[in-house]
Amino acid sequence: MARVRAERQPAATGMTLVVMVGLGVAFLLFMALLNVAKSGNLLNESNLLYAALIFYSGAATLYLGFGVTGTPSYIRFASLATWAGLLANTGAVAHRWYEAGHPPFASIYEMLLSFVWTLAVLTLIAEKKYGVKVIGTVTMPVAIVGVVLMQLLRTDVHPLVPALQSTWLHVHVTLAMLAYAACALSFALAMMFLIQDRMTTETFLAATSLFSMATYLGILTRFEKWGGLSVVAWNPQEKSEVFIAKGVRLLVVIPELGWLMMVVLAAVAAPLVLYLLWRKSNNEGLLDMANRAVFVNILLQSLALVFFLLRARDGRYGSLDAEGLFPTSLAASPFILAGLVGGIFVSLLYLLLLWRRTDLERMLPSADELDRITYRTIAIAFPLLTLMIAAGAYWANRTWGSYWSWDPKETWAAITWLVYAGYLHMRITRGWRGRRAAYFAILGFAVVMFTFFGVTYLLPGLHAYA
Amino acid sequence: MAGTIHQAGRKIWQTLSSTKTGVILLILTVVVSAGGTLILQRPVTDADEMQRAYSPQALRLLDTLGLTDVFHAWWFVMLLAAVSLSIVAASIQRFPNAWRYFARPYKSPDDNFRKALLFQQQIAVPDEEAGLSVAEKVFQTAGLKPERIVRQDSFSLFGERNRISEMAVYIVHASLLLIFLGGIVDAIYGWRGFVTLTRGEESSQVQAQNGSNHKLPFAIRCDGAGQENYADGTPKRWWSNLAVVERGRVVNTKEIVVNDPLVYRGIRFYQASYGRTGKVDKLLLTATSKTAKGESKEIALGLNETQSLDDDTTVRLAEFIPDYVVRDGQVYTRSEQLDNPAVHLMVSSKKSGKEVNVWMPALPGFEENAASRYSFEGKDVQMAYFTGLEVSHEPGQWAVWAGVILMSLGLGVVFYLVHMRVWAVPVHDARGQLFLWVGGTCNKNKDVFEQRFRKLVQEIESGIKVHSESGAQAPVTSMAGR
Numbered sequence: 001m002a003r004v005r006a007e008r009q010p011a012a013t014g015m016t017l018v019v020m021v022g023l024g025v026a027f028l029l030f031m032a033l034l035n036v037a038k039s040g041n042l043l044n045e046s047n048l049l050y051a052a053l054i055f056y057s058g059a060a061t062l063y064l065g066f067g068v069t070g071t072p073s074y075i076r077f078a079s080l081a082t083w084a085g086l087l088a089n090t091g092a093v094a095h096r097w098y099e100a101g102h103p104p105f106a107s108i109y110e111m112l113l114s115f116v117w118t119l120a121v122l123t124l125i126a127e128k129k130y131g132v133k134v135i136g137t138v139t140m141p142v143a144i145v146g147v148v149l150m151q152l153l154r155t156d157v158h159p160l161v162p163a164l165q166s167t168w169l170h171v172h173v174t175l176a177m178l179a180y181a182a183c184a185l186s187f188a189l190a191m192m193f194l195i196q197d198r199m200t201t202e203t204f205l206a207a208t209s210l211f212s213m214a215t216y217l218g219i220l221t222r223f224e225k226w227g228g229l230s231v232v233a234w235n236p237q238e239k240s241e242v243f244i245a246k247g248v249r250l251l252v253v254i255p256e257l258g259w260l261m262m263v264v265l266a267a268v269a270a271p272l273v274l275y276l277l278w279r280k281s282n283n284e285g286l287l288d289m290a291n292r293a294v295f296v297n298i299l300l301q302s303l304a305l306v307f308f309l310l311r312a313r314d315g316r317y318g319s320l321d322a323e324g325l326f327p328t329s330l331a332a333s334p335f336i337l338a339g340l341v342g343g344i345f346v347s348l349l350y351l352l353l354l355w356r357r358t359d360l361e362r363m364l365p366s367a368d369e370l371d372r373i374t375y376r377t378i379a380i381a382f383p384l385l386t387l388m389i390a391a392g393a394y395w396a397n398r399t400w401g402s403y404w405s406w407d408p409k410e411t412w413a414a415i416t417w418l419v420y421a422g423y424l425h426m427r428i429t430r431g432w433r434g435r436r437a438a439y440f441a442i443l444g445f446a447v448v449m450f451t452f453f454g455v456t457y458l459l460p461g462l463h464a465y466a
Numbered sequence: 467m468a469g470t471i472h473q474a475g476r477k478i479w480q481t482l483s484s485t486k487t488g489v490i491l492l493i494l495t496v497v498v499s500a501g502g503t504l505i506l507q508r509p510v511t512d513a514d515e516m517q518r519a520y521s522p523q524a525l526r527l528l529d530t531l532g533l534t535d536v537f538h539a540w541w542f543v544m545l546l547a548a549v550s551l552s553i554v555a556a557s558i559q560r561f562p563n564a565w566r567y568f569a570r571p572y573k574s575p576d577d578n579f580r581k582a583l584l585f586q587q588q589i590a591v592p593d594e595e596a597g598l599s600v601a602e603k604v605f606q607t608a609g610l611k612p613e614r615i616v617r618q619d620s621f622s623l624f625g626e627r628n629r630i631s632e633m634a635v636y637i638v639h640a641s642l643l644l645i646f647l648g649g650i651v652d653a654i655y656g657w658r659g660f661v662t663l664t665r666g667e668e669s670s671q672v673q674a675q676n677g678s679n680h681k682l683p684f685a686i687r688c689d690g691a692g693q694e695n696y697a698d699g700t701p702k703r704w705w706s707n708l709a710v711v712e713r714g715r716v717v718n719t720k721e722i723v724v725n726d727p728l729v730y731r732g733i734r735f736y737q738a739s740y741g742r743t744g745k746v747d748k749l750l751l752t753a754t755s756k757t758a759k760g761e762s763k764e765i766a767l768g769l770n771e772t773q774s775l776d777d778d779t780t781v782r783l784a785e786f787i788p789d790y791v792v793r794d795g796q797v798y799t800r801s802e803q804l805d806n807p808a809v810h811l812m813v814s815s816k817k818s819g820k821e822v823n824v825w826m827p828a829l830p831g832f833e834e835n836a837a838s839r840y841s842f843e844g845k846d847v848q849m850a851y852f853t854g855l856e857v858s859h860e861p862g863q864w865a866v867w868a869g870v871i872l873m874s875l876g877l878g879v880v881f882y883l884v885h886m887r888v889w890a891v892p893v894h895d896a897r898g899q900l901f902l903w904v905g906g907t908c909n910k911n912k913d914v915f916e917q918r919f920r921k922l923v924q925e926i927e928s929g930i931k932v933h934s935e936s937g938a939q940a941p942v943t944s945m946a947g948r
Contacts, residue, residue: 372913379881386877390870398725401736401858402658403866404649406537408503415496422492428910429485455503 021065025058025081045099048092049113053147055085056120060144063136064352066363075133079124082136085143086120093117105173109150114174116146118181126185130373134363138188138349145341149334168395175388180448182381187445189374190438196367197435201354205290206275208350212268212297215339218454220261222336224320228253229261231312231336233319234329241332252317252326257307264304268297268343291354298347305340312336335453371434374441375427382420389413412451419444483555491549498545502536509535509675543653550646557639567632567885573624574615575889575905584912585919586905589927592934594892597902598623600929601890604922610888623890631885631909637876644869651862658858661735663688664743664850668711672857680857684712686735689719691853693740704740706853732859739854742802745769746786749809750845753781757839764845775840778816784823785810788849792829804849813838885909888922902926 062078065071093113096104104110123139126132194204222230230251233242242250274290277283312333316325330337353360364370392413397403404410423440426432432440481487505528506519516525516534525534532539572579580586591597598614601623605612610625659672659680668687672680689707696702703723710718710730720728728735746769753775754762765773767783774780789801790808797808810832811824825833826844835841888906895901904923908915 383874383877383881386870387874390874393870394867395725397860397863398727399736400738401727401734401856402860403863406502406507411499411503411537415499418492418496422489425485425489 060140179384641872648862648865
């Protein structure tokens with residue numbers, strides 16, 4: 001049934017989506033242009049970034065359209081939109097670089113700028129060189145989240161503190177971004193492999209639920225007594241976090257938000273519980289309920305996001321560590337925001353899989369091919385990781401007089417390196433292929449994510465800048 | 467008896483060199499390191515903070531188990547040593563096989579080898595020489611250095627590229643060991659410390675991290691230090707002018723900044739901090755005589771410096787308190803910041819020998835300002851600054867950098883250089899027809915190699931076609947698959 005529909009659909013709706021997206025992009029650009037015409041400054045960074053956002057959104061819509069219907073012409077236009085977005089993004093990077101006088105890697109904002117750029121480049125490479133056309137369905141929404149986050153974060157050029165004024169830092173961070181982007185790609189490919197390797201949709205359901213649970217548990221590490229949620233205080237004048245001591249940020253408590261997150265945690269855990277019950281009893285009704293629960297989750301998660309946006313955007317809150325009320329801002333909590341958006345996105349991807357699995361399978365390269373490409377991506381990521389650690393060590397040696405001081409970020413970078421080293425050994429000497437290798441690649445990326453977000457967010461250390 | 471020892475040794479060796487042991491050790495290292503980032507570590511955390519974070523019992527337990535300083539605990543070092551041993555053993559175990567590949571390339575394949583080879587093809591050729599010379603040319607252009615192998619009764623062709631790829635894994639493992647070696651050398655012979663200097667001060671004592679004093683074989687002197695700010699007031703640059711003094715002579719000078727240390731005899735001095743000492747360098751005052759009208763004088767005083775105001779009266783700067791607070795009849799300083807300064811002057815008279823305490827501001831209970839013949843007004847204060855230098859000696863770091871470079875090269879070879887080998891052997895089939903047997907193999911990326919091999923075969927075929935067309939009549943190409 002599904003197959004018949006999928007094959008008929010393109011003929012019927014062929015160009016409609018392309019035309020609609022084209023019109024949408026043109027409309028948004030036109031509106032933006034009208035605004036810009038008033039201010040007179042056409043090619044500044046925020047305009048370029050806005051243009052990139054519009055093009056990436058268009059590309060994401062078309063990629064998703066391809067993901068759902070499989071119409072080949074969408075891909076052509078999607079790549080075109082990606083190219084246009086990349087062009088604008090490159091302009092924004094160049095502008096930033098010129099303005100700041102150093103490569104854009106000094107703050108979270110600048111790193112996101114570079115990360116999105118790398119992601120777009122890798123998407124085009126994966127599409128053109130390896131023929132993994134559907135990859136944009138995953139990477140473009142991520143790029144959009146990145147650009148939206150950037151709009152919220154500080155944009156003014158910030159002078160570099162003395163420790164960061166080093167070429168080696170730029171080398172280190174460039175390599176990190178490249179390596180992490182390659183790891184992200186290998187993760188996406190491993191996931192696609194699992195789809196092609198006939199991993200059951202139910203398993204993906206459990207994984208989705210598990211991921212969302214981990215996200216909300218991470219957020220709830222900031223749960224305070226009386227149901228509040230701690231977020232970092234933000235100084236709107238200086239556009240920076242408020243520190244009470246070196247490396248210690250001042251936290252303010254947003255009341256009730258903690259309870260809401262608790263409720264959502266329970267809700268995202270429900271599909272996993274139902275899945276486990278289904279495994280025990282084999283009652284198909286439970287599975288149906290679990291799938292419906294995912295749908296409800298998306299609504300609840302959106303609710304959590306909206307509440308968070310409303311309450312954290314402005315307003316002043318009390319703190320447990322200091323007297324008085326302090327403002328906070330979305331820019332002060334990029335990780336919570338990324339977690340909330342990421343959770344919704346993953347659930348949506350699951351629904352895509354649930355509804356369009358056969359079409360997806362038709363469009364993806366074969367399992368063997370995906371397995372090989374995953375390995376090749378890691379073969380790119382691993383040397384980059386090695387060089388990244390080495391450049392970081394060299395920089396630390398010139399700045400602090402020690403190339404290795406077991407600070408949490410360093411240690412986790414080493415752990416990442418070890419996990420991928422493990423993958424390579426298992427694959428090469430033990431001949432691990434297919435599913436086990438894919439799990440390993442997924443584990444590797446989970447560790448990368450923890451190193452990137454978790455360490456900064458949860459653990460103390462020298463890497464206060466990033 | 468010797469047999470059992472031998473057997474036990476063998477057993478230990480096998481366990482040590484197995485991949486399983488290696489992986490278990492790696493997992494252990496990962497778990498322990500991760501634990502070390504989750505539990506607060508003593509060397510980088512204030513003692514107060516440790517006490518705030520854990521209950522006394524928990525802290526005692528963690529301390530006994532060595533979990534508050536995981537990365538310097540003896541068992542962590544042992545674990546790393548075990549990992550190294552496992553790498554060494556595994557490499558030695560597998561090395562001879564790889565070395566055979568590397569040192570004695572297999573150049574003329576026998577029948578069994580030919581039958582088992584995955585990629586192979588037979589191409590009909592008019593004569594041996596024609597086939598081999600075409601194949602030689604094709605190998606040459608494909609970058610597979612061809613070599614004619616002459617046996618007693620036969621000719622054949624062998625070509626290969628990137629033989630080093632067989633050794634790459636050992637290069638990577640050796641480089642890892644080199645890095646470990648550097649780390650061990652630094653752990654044993656290296657040290658880190660801190661020295662604080664004010665302008666003009668010289669020191670050869672370094673406060674080492676473990677609390678002891680480290681005596682340098684030379685002295686370091688600070689000839690100046692400073693801070694430059696961005697327009698918005700955030701620090702842009704800290705600098706110190708350092709001089710190395712050896713036996714009374716200046717042997718080296720450098721202006722160091724963050725990221726650019728001074729290195730002398732393997733000991734490196736880093737700009738680590740900069741700030742006020744809380745001590746006064748110069749205090750500028752106006753002293754006005756209370757008797758002779760309008761007679762006032764500008765004076766500059768350092769701490770405990772005395773200046774005469776007239777023939778009889780002298781003034782001494784007895785105390786300078788940068789951030790004063792009065793508590794229980796005592797004057798204390800709250801911080802080293804110049805927030806709320808108080809100045810204590812001693813005004814004395816030679817004739818009467820009388821000393822008068824003058825305080826600015828006038829602190830009730832301390833001041834005798836009224837008894838002084840002069841009144842004072844503060845004009846300016848210059849605080850003394852210190853520069854904080856991180857000092858480190860890491861004799862093993864060169865092994866580390868060498869290891870890093872070697873590893874980068876090794877990984878490049880491991881992943882991107884494929885050892886490819888091809889052979890071409892003239893053979894006769896059962897009916898006496900002459901063929902050129904072409905076979906090939908590689909050590910990774912088989913799918914890419916397959917395409918290359920197909921192309922090689924095609925090129926040889928077309929080369930032979932051209933050859934036989936230009937030559938006389940020849941049998942039409944016929945092919946036999948493997």
